[in-house]
Amino acid sequence: MSARMRRSLKSKIRLVLFPLKEGVFLNSKDMGEYSLFQHILGFFNKIRQRRNVDNLTTNRLRKMLDPARLPRHVAIIMDGNGRWAQARGLPRGLGHRAGVESLKDIVSVCLELGIKVLTVYAFSTENWKRPQEEVSILMNLLCEYIQKELKELHEHNVQVRAIGHIDELPLPAQRELEKAQKLTANNEKLILNIALNYGGRLEIVDAARKLAMRVKQGEINPLDIDESLFKQYLYTADLPDPDLLIRPAGELRISNFLLWQTAYTEFWGTSVYWPDFRPKHFLQALVDFQKRERRFGGL
Numbered sequence: 001m002s003a004r005m006r007r008s009l010k011s012k013i014r015l016v017l018f019p020l021k022e023g024v025f026l027n028s029k030d031m032g033e034y035s036l037f038q039h040i041l042g043f044f045n046k047i048r049q050r051r052n053v054d055n056l057t058t059n060r061l062r063k064m065l066d067p068a069r070l071p072r073h074v075a076i077i078m079d080g081n082g083r084w085a086q087a088r089g090l091p092r093g094l095g096h097r098a099g100v101e102s103l104k105d106i107v108s109v110c111l112e113l114g115i116k117v118l119t120v121y122a123f124s125t126e127n128w129k130r131p132q133e134e135v136s137i138l139m140n141l142l143c144e145y146i147q148k149e150l151k152e153l154h155e156h157n158v159q160v161r162a163i164g165h166i167d168e169l170p171l172p173a174q175r176e177l178e179k180a181q182k183l184t185a186n187n188e189k190l191i192l193n194i195a196l197n198y199g200g201r202l203e204i205v206d207a208a209r210k211l212a213m214r215v216k217q218g219e220i221n222p223l224d225i226d227e228s229l230f231k232q233y234l235y236t237a238d239l240p241d242p243d244l245l246i247r248p249a250g251e252l253r254i255s256n257f258l259l260w261q262t263a264y265t266e267f268w269g270t271s272v273y274w275p276d277f278r279p280k281h282f283l284q285a286l287v288d289f290q291k292r293e294r295r296f297g298g299l
């Protein structure tokens with residue numbers, strides 16, 4: 001192999017390793033081929049070791065769970081994709097892409113455990129303020145996710161739903177969502193509820209508007225409006241309220257997510273960014289949830 005080819009190979013390896021090294025460049029100039037090879041081996045060994053530890057943790061946590069007291073509905077604010085990418089010197093879009101992988105893992109765990117509803121916050125009504133390029137990346141990722149995963153989701157009896165102002169999304173995204181919802185409408189194992197162009201305040205305003213219309217048409221007496229009637233006008237009318245809300249990436253706020261539905265939801269947070277969120281974190285959240293005493297305002 002000529003010196004030039006060797007140099008080009010080394011720089012290619014460096015490029016591949018760059019994202020893997022958590023934002024730290026390898027200085028291949030100072031490394032001979034042997035040490036570079038060792039470095040690669042070391043890196044993959046580390047991944048293997050970490051995976052073994054993760055598997056042990058996951059199995060231990062699984063055993064701690066009481067299957068009879070699992071939450072029926074878990075909601076997740078998939079936060080930290082951007083910071084995950086930035087910490088590695090990568091474009092934000094790659095953070096979102098890595099976030100989709102975490103979503104796939106968590107859907108699998110929900111199926112395995114028998115959790116009935118998973119609601120994920122994928123795009124808020126405020127997210128339109130982001131640069132156009134990032135919005136497009138998110139919409140394309142949504143389409144790609146459905147195109148690649150729909151068959152498997154359907155085979156696993158997952159019902160895909162979307163909540164939010166879906167009619168304002170780009171047409172390809174609307175079409176993919178429609179296809180997914182139609183195909184999986186009768187599935188019953190898990191409802192995967194994707195909040196897109198969603199705002200909690202907007203949802204409440206929408207419900208109030210629909211109720212007001214019915215009052216105007218003389219179909220409802222304003223005195224009959226109570227919490228249970230109001231709930232029937234929310235996007236989640238037929239779903240139980242979330243028992244558990246998970247927010248990664250260290251922020252402790254609700255960010256306009258499921259404002260009505262989270263009145264008595266248990267919160268669980270972690271500093272881990274969403275792309276690093278693994279089944280072990282999800283199981284830890286469930287174990288902690290089972291330790292909570294839920295009183296719903298009573299004693």
Ligand code: FPP
Pocket residue numbers: 078079080081082083084096097099100103121122123124127138141142145194249
């Ligand atoms: C918040 O992280 C995350 C989002 C606004 C998008 C979440 C979307 C996905 C995980 C992928 C697309 C979804 C589907 C259903 C395929 P952030 O970008 O605000 O992170 P930061 O606070 O670190 O900047």
